[in-house]
Amino acid sequence: MHVLDKCLKKLYDFSRQNIVYRIYERHLLNQIIQYPFPQHIGIILDGNRRWSKIKEVKKEKGHKIGADIAEDLLNWIYDLGIKITTIYVLSDENLERDPFEIDNIYSLLEEKLTRLYGDARIHNKQIRIKSIGDFKKLPDGLQQILKKLESRTENYQNMYLNIAIAYGGQQELLTAIKKIARSIQERRIDIDEINEKLIESNLYTAHLPQAEPDLILRTSGEKRLSGFLLWQSAYSELIFVDVFWPEFRKIDLMRAIRTYQKRSRRYGK
Numbered sequence: 001m002h003v004l005d006k007c008l009k010k011l012y013d014f015s016r017q018n019i020v021y022r023i024y025e026r027h028l029l030n031q032i033i034q035y036p037f038p039q040h041i042g043i044i045l046d047g048n049r050r051w052s053k054i055k056e057v058k059k060e061k062g063h064k065i066g067a068d069i070a071e072d073l074l075n076w077i078y079d080l081g082i083k084i085t086t087i088y089v090l091s092d093e094n095l096e097r098d099p100f101e102i103d104n105i106y107s108l109l110e111e112k113l114t115r116l117y118g119d120a121r122i123h124n125k126q127i128r129i130k131s132i133g134d135f136k137k138l139p140d141g142l143q144q145i146l147k148k149l150e151s152r153t154e155n156y157q158n159m160y161l162n163i164a165i166a167y168g169g170q171q172e173l174l175t176a177i178k179k180i181a182r183s184i185q186e187r188r189i190d191i192d193e194i195n196e197k198l199i200e201s202n203l204y205t206a207h208l209p210q211a212e213p214d215l216i217l218r219t220s221g222e223k224r225l226s227g228f229l230l231w232q233s234a235y236s237e238l239i240f241v242d243v244f245w246p247e248f249r250k251i252d253l254m255r256a257i258r259t260y261q262k263r264s265r266r267y268g269k
Contacts, residue, residue, distance in 0.1 A: 021251070028254040035261040038214035040084035041077075042236065044228055045070060047220030047244030054244075060104050065246040067108040071115075074161070076250045078121050080257075084160040084208055088228050092134060092168035106139050109165065113145045117152065126158035132204035133167030160208055167204075169230035176202035205232055212236065215260045217253070219245045235267050 045066060052062030070087065077085050089109065095102060116122060122129065129149045138146070142165075179202045183189045189198075205211035213229060213236045221242040225233060239256045241248075 021249075025251055025254070028251055028258065032254055032257050032261060037080065037082060037257060038237075038260055039082075040086070040208070040210050040213045040215075041082055041257075042086045042088070042213035042216040042229055042233070043073070044088040044216070044218040044226065045245045046218055046222055048246060050220060051244035051246045059101055062246055063101075063105055063108055067112055069246060069248055071112055072250075073253075074116075074119075074121065076253055077159070077161075078125055078127075079250075080254075082159070084162070084210060084213075086132070086162040086164060086205075086213065086229065088164045088167065088226075090133075090165045090167070091226060092137075092166055092171055095137060095166060106142055110139075110142050110145055113142070113149060113163075117145065117149055122153060122156075126156040127161050128153045128156040128159070128207075129161045129163070130207060131163045131165055132172075133165045134171060135166070137166045157209075162205065162208070164228070167228075169225075169227035172204050173231060175204075199231065203231060205229070214265075215239060215256065217241065217256045219243050219248050219252075235265070237263055237265065 048062040048066040049059050051065075052059045055062075070089070073085075073087070090105060116129070121127070131146045131150065135143060135146070146163075146165075176199055180189070180194060180198065184191055200206065200211055203211065212232045212234070216225065216228065216233055216236045217239045218225070219241055221240065223240045225238075229236075237260050239259055241252055241256065243249075243252055
């Protein structure tokens with residue numbers, strides 16, 4: 001086959017795939033808009049390194065593509081109107097990986113968040129952005145851009161985007177317990193005043209109108225929460241998809257929402 005013919009065939013196949021994708025996306029949208037959406041979705045972004053290994057490329061490429069997909073995610077939640085999204089980007093345990101890999105992830109995060117600072121979608125849609133995790137463990141440059149984002153969006157209340165970086169669920173609970181213990185020690189509260197609401201008010205998610213995710217989605221096929229929102233996830237619907245994060249698409253998110261909508265939530269009753 002002539003080189004030009006091959007190129008035209010590839011272009012035709014690509015266009016055809018795009019058309020099919022758009023038709024299926026519209027089909028899914030028509031299905032899910034008939035039912036209530038989850039108000040709060042938690043997403044564990046997993047599988048960058050395994051995707052890189054399968055594709056036989058450097059881990060940096062997997063993280064780069066994963067960061068691009070995370071940027072696309074903002075478009076998807078923007079289009080679908082999901083009120084609260086919490087993404088698990090980097091766990092506290094992840095910080096023990098190879099320093100070169102972690103520095104690469106930090107650089108990608110700083111680049112994407114710097115771009116996000118001037119993103120019109122954030123301000124048009126009034127999206128409040130907040131990081132949750134052990135802020136002090138992050139590099140100064142990353143801390144600065146997160147502070148700027150949080151400060152600029154702190155009065156927005158239409159939508160919420162939480163970015164879990166250097167986050168650990170056990171550490172979050174430990175931090176909350178210490179805050180409450182300090183309040184008791186300083187005689188600002190009595191021990192009998194400790195209840196669920198007090199604990200929730202001392203968690204990283206205290207700023208949210210709904211701290212509990214309705215739906216938690218994890219990519220890569222792993223079926224565990226890895227400490228993600230331990231307290232808040234008590235009655236969350238869990239969905240695990242066999243797709244590595246660099247290959248995650250909007251239709252995967254929409255299918256997860258469709259699965260959520262088909263479930264009966266009884267909250268233990």
